Amino acid sequence: MALIVAHNIKKHYRMGEVTVHALRGVDFTLYDGELVVVLGHSGSGKSTLVNIVGGMDQASAGELYFQETPLHNAGEAGLTVYRRNEVGFIFQFYNLMPNLTAYENVHLSVQIAANPLDIDTLLDQVGLSDRKEHFPSQLSGGEQQRVAIARALAKNPRLLLCDEPTGSLDLPTGKQILKLLRDFCSQYNKAVVVITHNTNISYMADRVIYLKDGLVEGIKENTEPLPPEKVSW
């Protein structure tokens, strides 16, 4: 069964004095255990699409299903439950709570999860066992992003959505992050979606959705995805 089914998703919103038509009718499907990259230039609608799939925003038109549960007409309470139980987010700028330590940031996620993973194990997996009592201001960019990943994974979500996760990182650190994402996908059979404008990252994906001007330009399957260590930009 498909995890996510999106049909003719449209989205427009006002930003100050301007109306933006971010999505103009997008169709796609997501499955468990696959790593999908949504590729597009700046302004193509990638972030908007991921926000809608993640229940952070609602489409102006179209249908969206999580398994067979409709999300397009879910109320705020329904979307909150969906995000709480099924979705994990990772952002370009980490968005950690500045006055909570690494451990506490992950715990923030754990305390609302029905079936969370162990915090110490996760922090160990992301290589931050000895940094768990540090605040974000005491961590490097890469370390902060690894905390963010641990925080997202701690909820044990079915779907992990990553918005430009390596956008603020250098190459070696970025590759580390991508490896973590790939490992999570394979190890736990979870769906991972990475949105990026960086074509090189798309080589590691199982599928690539090309987005342009709010529409899906094409969907390509990588028969032999590149290991993250070999990705380069």
Next chain:
Amino acid sequence: MLWKKMFRDIWSNRGSYLACLLLVVLGLMVFTSFSIASDNLSLSQQDFYREENFADGFAELTAMPYRDVEALADIEGLDQVSGRVTREVRVLRPEGDLGIYLELVSLELDDPERLNDARLLEGRELKKGESEVWIDNQFYNVHGLEIGYQLEVIAGERARELTVEGHAMSPEFTYPLRTEAEIYPNPEQYGIAFVSRDTMWNLFPDLQGRVNDLAFTLEEGAEFEEVKDHLKPELEPYGLINLYPREDQVSHLILSEEVAQLQRMSSALPLMFLSIAALILYIMLKRLVEQQRGQIGILKAFGYSKKEIMIHYLAYALTVGFTGGLLGGLIGIYLANPLTWLLLEFFHVPEMYEGFSLYYLVLGVFISLGIFLVAGYQGCKYALRLKPAEAMRPPAPVSGRKTILEKIWLFAEMLTIQGKMAVRNLARNRSRTAFLFLGMTLSCAVVVVTWSLNDLVDKLVFHRFEEVEVYHARVNLAEPLSRKKVEGELLDHAEVIQAESLAEVPVKLSHAWREENVMLLGISQGSYMYIIRDAAGNRVELPEQGIILSERLADKLDVVPGSLLELESLYLRDNEDYLTVEVSRVVPQYLGMNAYMELSALEDILNQGEFATAVMVNVDQGGDNLGQASKSNDNAAIDYNIAELRERYLESDLVAGVDGTEEKIREARKLMETFGSAIYLFVLVGVITAFAIIYSSSFIILSERSRELASMKVLGMTSGEVFSVITFEQWVISFFAVLAGIPLAQMMMEAFSRELSTDLYTVPADLSTQALLMGAAITAVSIWIAQRFALRKVRKLDLVQVLKTRE
């Protein structure tokens, strides 16, 4: 985790939260301490009245046979009636102090259920007919008396000795004032003494077998006015002077008013503090939520519900509300006893301390929580409506346009880049500008109002003695006498150079359903000793006909110049129920609540012939009769001559006493020293409030602008240059805020005046120039000090960290 986040957020902005907390503590401290003190006083009052059988009504007569008193109890509606003998006597002290008086009041020793009983605090029971007294507790303590002391008094034109056999207090004299003109008890010069009825008859043979005072209680359900209609005709043959209910009894009136005022202040003042604190917190929370938009988005993204996020941000408000409420309540409980003690200095009621009041503590905390719940909800509700994706997007940038002011070429040329930034920020961030403006306006208004309380003392006391009643002394007569004869006699004395009569008539004035019992003063046309003044301080001439009312009296009767009043008085000779008089003018009066009439016109309507109840005199200020006194010292000469005058009438039964104005001013100054420290406390509270508002608003704004300021520092500007953007904004706002503070202060002062004014004194609502200047000055100083603290923060800005953080 969210609790940890909250505590750490509060700690990082602790200055602002502390300022808010301080206001809450102040508010709840006042609420708790005043409420408990009010309860203490009220409970004591009720208990005292019940235990000592305080009467429901009183009558003053010339004289009535004692045997006729009992029959009055048959009148419908009357329960118990007690006949008493009361007389004022002069006390002779070894130190030779003149002007000390005791009101002797007889007690019915045979009646265990006697009305208006005195509660013996120390001593033994009085024996019938013996020359022994109980003295009121305050007088006893102030004069250092002891049981067994021989008190010498002038009674029945003879010096008599009375043995002090105890000290006591009575519900009838909880606030003993010698005359209507006094505003506070003066135990150094006036007290109450309780004696047996037989002893009174021994002291005053002219009243043998008779009484001149009645106290009575009403049957359940009976109304005083109805009983009065039956009682009055029975008493008139005995020379009825005054007949009034408990509500008009001076001590009861003042004590009850004090209790009521404490209750009013226990809600009005805390409400003011809590409202200001809630406003600050509302703004802080609103700004916090806007700053933490992204964090809210993350929490929502992770599946935190709106309710959970709302509870998190409400916790900021409730933490301040709860902590402040608890601390303020506990401090208030601690202060309640000293406050009660201070009240007992003035009110002669048994001590009653409630001790720890869980009720007010809990109530105070709940009130604080309730207010902060509302403020907190209002502060955070907007951002919580945002969808997660929208919350995580930065807000749309404000539009980039020049302001209208900058289009004025001259103005634009005058501004530096920092100045242009400041002006544009003010115009674009309207809510931030409004917040700062409102905070500064409030600060200024609070200081102006509290500083005006300083002027209050002058207005209440010194205005009366230095602008209205401008005479050296007042000779009070024991009963109305021919004014021509009295003036003539006084002017015959060498020390008296001017004399002018005054008639004080107790009247009831009615208009529609409103009525007031007041003292109507008859003053000569063109008087140079009692000068009625208007609000501007100009002399007001008494009309040939008609009546002048004080502002408070006119307000209570709901009349204006031209209105007609019904005047009733027991002094009306012609057996009329009432007369109609026209209100000719309304004037301010800060002490007391009187009506005024031209003396001859008053005599005409009463038809009692010419009379005076007091004579105002001016004495020689430095003539030949000084003896040892220095001729150049006016005050010493005046005091000397007043003492001479007093000595002349020491043993006279017709003269109740001679009161020197300068003595009264000195007493007033002494009393105001006590109040003075309380007023300075108010001013300090006003200044703290002002500073708290400005400080917290400065820091909120600083935390929002840290990125912008850091960017400017990176460019190479000094901290001072960078900070000048903010300081320019603040000074521009403060200029307009101070202007707006004036009408706000006026409104607040008028509210204070309404709440605090009583029949005893009227709090003036006008603001002095000095208070306005102090308001502006203290607001400016508070801004300057807050800016010094903020500048320190600017200097310490971690440029790298701030600029790394995504906006």
